[in-house]
Amino acid sequence: MELLIRNGTVVDPAAGRTFESDVLIKDGRVAAVEKKITARGARVLDAAGKLVTPGLIDMHVHLREPGQEHKETVASGTCAAVHGGFTAVAAMPNTDPVADRPEVIRYVLEKAREAGRARVYPVGALTVGSRGKELTEMGALREAGAAAFSDDGRPVADAHVMRRALEYARMLGVPVISHCEDLSLAAGVMHEGLVSTMLGLKGTPAAAEDVAVARDLILAEMTGGRLHVAHVSTAGAVRLIREAKARGVRVTAEATPHHFTLTDRAVAGFDTNAKVNPPLRADADVAAVREGLADGTIDVIATDHAPHAAHEKEVEFDLAPFGLVGLETAVGLVFTELVAGGVLDVVTAVAKLSINPARVLGLSRTIAPGAVADLTVIDPDAAWTVNRAELVSKSKNTPFHGFKLKGLPCATIVGGEVHLAARG
Amino acid sequence: MPVRHLLGLADMPAAAINEFLENALPMKQIISRDIKKVPTLRGKTVVTLFYEPSTRTRMSFELAAKYLSADTVNVSASASSMAKGESLADTARTVAALGADLVVLRHPSAGAPHLLARMVDVPVVNAGDGMHEHPTQALLDLFTLRERRPDLEGLKLVIIGDLLHSRVARSNIWCLPRFGVDVHLVAPPTLVPAGLAALGVTVHDRPEDALPGAGAVMVLRLQRERQQEGLIPDVREYARLYALNGERMALARPDAYVMHPGPMNRGIEIAPDVADGACALITDQVTNGVAVRMAVLYLLMLGRGD
Numbered sequence: 268m269e270l271l272i273r274n275g276t277v278v279d280p281a282a283g284r285t286f287e288s289d290v291l292i293k294d295g296r297v298a299a300v301e302k303k304i305t306a307r308g309a310r311v312l313d314a315a316g317k318l319v320t321p322g323l324i325d326m327h328v329h330l331r332e333p334g335q336e337h338k339e340t341v342a343s344g345t346c347a348a349v350h351g352g353f354t355a356v357a358a359m360p361n362t363d364p365v366a367d368r369p370e371v372i373r374y375v376l377e378k379a380r381e382a383g384r385a386r387v388y389p390v391g392a393l394t395v396g397s398r399g400k401e402l403t404e405m406g407a408l409r410e411a412g413a414a415a416f417s418d419d420g421r422p423v424a425d426a427h428v429m430r431r432a433l434e435y436a437r438m439l440g441v442p443v444i445s446h447c448e449d450l451s452l453a454a455g456v457m458h459e460g461l462v463s464t465m466l467g468l469k470g471t472p473a474a475a476e477d478v479a480v481a482r483d484l485i486l487a488e489m490t491g492g493r494l495h496v497a498h499v500s501t502a503g504a505v506r507l508i509r510e511a512k513a514r515g516v517r518v519t520a521e522a523t524p525h526h527f528t529l530t531d532r533a534v535a536g537f538d539t540n541a542k543v544n545p546p547l548r549a550d551a552d553v554a555a556v557r558e559g560l561a562d563g564t565i566d567v568i569a570t571d572h573a574p575h576a577a578h579e580k581e582v583e584f585d586l587a588p589f590g591l592v593g594l595e596t597a598v599g600l601v602f603t604e605l606v607a608g609g610v611l612d613v614v615t616a617v618a619k620l621s622i623n624p625a626r627v628l629g630l631s632r633t634i635a636p637g638a639v640a641d642l643t644v645i646d647p648d649a650a651w652t653v654n655r656a657e658l659v660s661k662s663k664n665t666p667f668h669g670f671k672l673k674g675l676p677c678a679t680i681v682g683g684e685v686h687l688a689a690r691g
Numbered sequence: 692m693p694v695r696h697l698l699g700l701a702d703m704p705a706a707a708i709n710e711f712l713e714n715a716l717p718m719k720q721i722i723s724r725d726i727k728k729v730p731t732l733r734g735k736t737v738v739t740l741f742y743e744p745s746t747r748t749r750m751s752f753e754l755a756a757k758y759l760s761a762d763t764v765n766v767s768a769s770a771s772s773m774a775k776g777e778s779l780a781d782t783a784r785t786v787a788a789l790g791a792d793l794v795v796l797r798h799p800s801a802g803a804p805h806l807l808a809r810m811v812d813v814p815v816v817n818a819g820d821g822m823h824e825h826p827t828q829a830l831l832d833l834f835t836l837r838e839r840r841p842d843l844e845g846l847k848l849v850i851i852g853d854l855l856h857s858r859v860a861r862s863n864i865w866c867l868p869r870f871g872v873d874v875h876l877v878a879p880p881t882l883v884p885a886g887l888a889a890l891g892v893t894v895h896d897r898p899e900d901a902l903p904g905a906g907a908v909m910v911l912r913l914q915r916e917r918q919q920e921g922l923i924p925d926v927r928e929y930a931r932l933y934a935l936n937g938e939r940m941a942l943a944r945p946d947a948y949v950m951h952p953g954p955m956n957r958g959i960e961i962a963p964d965v966a967d968g969a970c971a972l973i974t975d976q977v978t979n980g981v982a983v984r985m986a987v988l989y990l991l992m993l994g995r996g997d
Contacts, residue, residue: 467823537802
């Protein structure tokens with residue numbers, strides 16, 4: 268079966284350019300990228316006025332399976348992924364049980380195969396039970412399919428353990444994804460600042476992230492390990508990563524759409540959908556994250572998709588779990604806030620959603636003959652309004668309900684198969 | 692006046708605050724009578740949900756309801772289904788289904804009354820939520836000050852104590868400057884929340900810097916667990932540096948009022964002779980608390996004309 272994507276604007280971030288072209292897909296691979304392709308009998312996808320990009324990868328999601336299937340499953344999470352334009356996701360290991368054994372990695376991969384939607388790259392736990400004490404059998408986890416290692420959801424509090432993790436992961440050629448948070452400073456339920464004072468909520472200062480980022484950068488420099496800083500949210504962290512990169516430290520970083528869009532003011536009214544960790548920060552932090560995205564300090568845009576059931580969020584603010592769902596709003600937020608907002612050009616924005624996370628995870632994403640046909644088609648001009656009820660994720664905990672966005676994925680193609688034909 | 696709930700004073704228009712206080716005046720007359728009961732709220736039911744131990748505030752609300760002839764049901768945390776794991780949202784639905792006409796909520800979590808107000812159709816009164824607000828306390832403080840000094844313009848009020856955890860301080864910070872009060876705050880830096888000075892008040896490290904010229908001093912209760920949390924090195928040291936004693940009071944105006952939301956730790960945040968001195972308004976605050984809460988119950992249940 269052939270698929271012909273006709274009249275689209277191909278975005279090729281590897282070459283740093285866009286061009287008008289047809290794309291022919293055959294047997295799950297790109298067969299041709301040419302100005303005018305004729306393919307009799309092929310299914311035709313009209314992409315006039317739309318962008319044809321390398322398949323988007325969200326390298327930071329929580330699929331909640333095994334253990335918390337009432338929030339999300341691999342099937343529902345990958346459905347949300349393709350709905351949001353993502354052809355692949357990296358699934359964090361803080362499941363129940365924690366993905367600290369090869370069986371759990373294989374279980375997640377099997378569930379992903381059964382679901383048959385977005386590709387899933389499981390992230391293995393860095394330490395047993397993600398308790399931060401002993402390293403997992405990272406070699407065995409890697410063989411089972413772990414693409415990276417992290418104790419995401421909690422930091423590795425012990426600097427010695429982090430040092431050994433970076434050294435060991437270096438041997439395996441994979442990155443350590445660090446949730447940078449100094450727990451002794453992070454006692455709050457939101458960002459510490461004027462808004463937390465007004466709401467009478469305990470705050471976590473930006474320093475809780477800055478201190479931990481500084482430590483991990485020092486350890487990455489010392490060990491030569493590959494450090495990937497997850498969900499950067501503070502001006503201090505952006506500055507520290509920028510300086511480290513300039514020194515040649517092997518560090519990459521990601522930011523989430525909610526951290527480049529919302530400030531701590533979103534918590535006013537005690538909306539638990541805006542309770543997230545790291546917390547939504549102050550104006551200066553949001554500006555710094557945007558600057559970090561613009562100047563290349565922050566390589567990747569990832570959602571930290573963290574589904575929670577309605578009854579879990581419908582509680583007092585300090586009792587609610589941290590996290591929000593992000594897979595289905597990410598593309599709209601990137602195009603509205605960053606591209607239309609003049610922070611990033613289209614090519615750079617697409618790079619941060621596709622080839623950059625691919626590089627961090629050791630994957631490849633290109634639109635060239637012979638490449639696996641993982642592609643996303645985006646309508647950059649489609650205007651739409653986020654409606655919680657229309658999310659296909661099992662959980663609806665989004666603070667973006669009612670947001671008017673411009674930019675919508677309209678086809679998600681995984682291995683040549685179209686998983687999203689229309690949306691909006 | 693379209694005020695449906697009393698969740699806090701941060702967003703409350705000054706006109707609404709005035710309306711509460713104007714209605715508290717006749718209520719105070721009622722509680723000064725021999726027979727303190729009028730039929731105003733007969734047939735109405737007030738539920739007080741106290742998820743945190745409280746004697747004074749609970750009694751004050753309960754008496755306010757009873758003086759107006761409302762029936763009251765008190766649910767405290769230890770006896771409630773909360774102890775069995777029921778969520779506040781489910782308790783709210785139950786209370787609404789049982790036909791309460793107004794709910795008073797005291798809760799350790801900031802914003803809990805906002806959650807409750809989203810869940811039930813009846814008015815919700817915040818009787819203190821975590822570190823957030825204690826609006827009826829600030830209303831009674833304002834009422835008490837105005838009894839002595841109807842025009843508060845230019846009055847320098849100094850609040851001394853644990854500002855970080857104080858909902859009383861926060862509600863007063865929202866309320867008093869709108870009536871011309873010049874609010875000064877004093878606490879050890881470890882007990883000052885972030886960004887406080889941005890709220891139009893002046894923050895000082897030491898009482899000696901704040902007290903000169905003060906026309907009123909409000910002392911906040913120090914909770915001893917703050918020492919365990921590492922926020923103050925020692926309660927005695929706190930008392931030495933921050934307690935309102937005669938020597939410090941001498942820095943204020945000679946006729947300066949002394950206020951305290953209670954209960955007091957005599958000898959820790961306030962010296963006994965200051966607490967019991969001629970300028971202390973502490974018992975007036977308690978009496979006025981009932982009158983103000985009567986006005987709140989009346990206006991939210993009957994006085995809105997809808």
